[in-house]
Amino acid sequence: MWLQVSVLYLSCLVLTSQSQGDDRASLRRSNNHNGKCQYTFTVASPEESSCLGGSAGPEMEGVLSRLTLLEALVSRLVAGGEEGDSGTRVGSNSEEGLQEAYSQVTAERDQLQKHTEQLNIQLQELQKRLEELSQEAETLRQTPCQQRQTSGKVQHEGSQRPANDPAYAAYQEMKAEVTEVPASHLIPDESHNFTGCGELVSVGEPVLHRKADGITGKYGVWLQDPEPQGSQYTNRTVWRIDTVGKDVRQLFAYEDMEQFSRGFPMKVLVLPEPVESTGATLYRSSFYYQRRRSRTLIRYDLASESLASRLDLPHAGFQGQHPYSWGGYTDIDLAVDEQGLWAIYSTNKAKGAIVISQLDPESLEVRRTWQTNIRKHTVANAFMVCGRLYTVASYTAPNTTINHVFDTATGEGRAISVPLKNKYRYNSMVDYNHSQRKLYAWDNFHMVTYDIRLGRVSHGSS
Numbered sequence: 001m002w003l004q005v006s007v008l009y010l011s012c013l014v015l016t017s018q019s020q021g022d023d024r025a026s027l028r029r030s031n032n033h034n035g036k037c038q039y040t041f042t043v044a045s046p047e048e049s050s051c052l053g054g055s056a057g058p059e060m061e062g063v064l065s066r067l068t069l070l071e072a073l074v075s076r077l078v079a080g081g082e083e084g085d086s087g088t089r090v091g092s093n094s095e096e097g098l099q100e101a102y103s104q105v106t107a108e109r110d111q112l113q114k115h116t117e118q119l120n121i122q123l124q125e126l127q128k129r130l131e132e133l134s135q136e137a138e139t140l141r142q143t144p145c146q147q148r149q150t151s152g153k154v155q156h157e158g159s160q161r162p163a164n165d166p167a168y169a170a171y172q173e174m175k176a177e178v179t180e181v182p183a184s185h186l187i188p189d190e191s192h193n194f195t196g197c198g199e200l201v202s203v204g205e206p207v208l209h210r211k212a213d214g215i216t217g218k219y220g221v222w223l224q225d226p227e228p229q230g231s232q233y234t235n236r237t238v239w240r241i242d243t244v245g246k247d248v249r250q251l252f253a254y255e256d257m258e259q260f261s262r263g264f265p266m267k268v269l270v271l272p273e274p275v276e277s278t279g280a281t282l283y284r285s286s287f288y289y290q291r292r293r294s295r296t297l298i299r300y301d302l303a304s305e306s307l308a309s310r311l312d313l314p315h316a317g318f319q320g321q322h323p324y325s326w327g328g329y330t331d332i333d334l335a336v337d338e339q340g341l342w343a344i345y346s347t348n349k350a351k352g353a354i355v356i357s358q359l360d361p362e363s364l365e366v367r368r369t370w371q372t373n374i375r376k377h378t379v380a381n382a383f384m385v386c387g388r389l390y391t392v393a394s395y396t397a398p399n400t401t402i403n404h405v406f407d408t409a410t411g412e413g414r415a416i417s418v419p420l421k422n423k424y425r426y427n428s429m430v431d432y433n434h435s436q437r438k439l440y441a442w443d444n445f446h447m448v449t450y451d452i453r454l455g456r457v458s459h460g461s462s
């Protein structure tokens with residue numbers, strides 16, 4: 001009964017409150033944060049103007065729900081963090097791997113550097129030794145042959161052979177006396193207008209015209225025709241053939257020295273037979289060369305671009321039988337001078353001494369032959385000037401000499417010493433051009449010329 005009275009009173013109170021405008025009580029129905037329907041009864045305090053020290057239920061609930069959400073987020077983040085941690089572990093694993101690989105590479109690099117240093121030291125030692133040997137060889141070459149002769153016995157090339165050895169006696173018979181002629185016996189070209197034939201007095205500094213680009217340019221032949229005739233080519237045309245390789249057939253033509261220096265050929269001729277070594281030459285619009293692995297000489301006509309003559313050089317050694325000191329199958333060296341076409345070579349009969357033959361430029365037949373006492377394998381190269389043969393002492397020594405001359409007019413030879421520079425230290429070809437009065441050389445990728453001076457020979461006192 002008391003309860004019924006109380007509820008009735010409350011109901012009246014609610015109705016009264018509702019009739020009091022702003023202070024009226026209200027009943028609100030809404031979903032809570034869990035989605036459940038919730039009824040909220042609100043009534044304003046008649047005395048308190050604000051909830052001092054109190055806490056608002058719905059706000060608290062809002063805060064709590066937000067906290068829950070935040071907790072959920074935090075736990076997810078923590079989980080993510082842990083995942084992140086494990087990712088970091090993976091990362092650290094791969095980092096460790098990288099570091100290991102890096103230290104391995106570093107160790108290998110260090111080892112390689114050490115190895116390179118060792119190789120460099122070895123290379124320097126070898127270069128030093130090579131230089132010493134070259135100098136030694138040159139000194140030996142410049143020693144007159146008579147000093148090696150002793151009574152009853154003859155010393156030759158460090159080996160002792162009895163004078164009654166028939167082979168050696170034949171060699172000695174062939175060998176001419178070599179006498180050193182002082183430089184004062186040569187009258188140099190004082191007027192600077194001396195254009196006639198004479199003996200070599202001096203060789204100028206090497207003048208660089210072109211450096212080969214590729215590995216095939218290590219050695220080769222380059223020339224100008226001293227007497228072009230009957231073709232579209234002139235004495236300004238430059239010819240070049242790189243002779244590194246087994247099937248050397250390409251002959252490059254350049255309009256002039258400028259185009260040659262720039263490396264722009266105007267034509268490439270393909271030779272009918274491969275070229276051997278660096279002994280080829282040019283004369284009267286024909287290209288002369290030794291056919292590979294043979295003693296066959298070939299004349300290739302530049303105008304018609306065809307094989308004009310082909311003939312074996314009798315008894316000539318080839319393929320390394322009698323090369324120059326450089327080797328490289330330099331058995332047959334063709335040369336041109338004021339007097340025509342020459343072959344410089346050796347035969348078994350001459351036992352390695354240089355033989356010179358003058359050739360018919362049309363047919364390639366031998367006109368006349370001379371034998372010298374110069375052992376071909378002891379000299380680096382040779383060329384002809386005014387019917388005289390000159391030999392180069394060394395192909396590597398930067399300061400070498402032209403150490404022998406043999407005059408075909410008298411059939412006599414002697415030692416001389418005209419300085420020549422192998423600036424690039426690997427001189428594989430030296431040839432004379434009488435129209436330009438220059439030596440043409442191929443020195444370790446570098447194509448150079450040397451001016452030369454000739455002088456009259458004094459035939460006075462000897």
Ligand code: CA
Pocket residue numbers: 279333334335381382383429430431
């Ligand atoms: Ca030569």
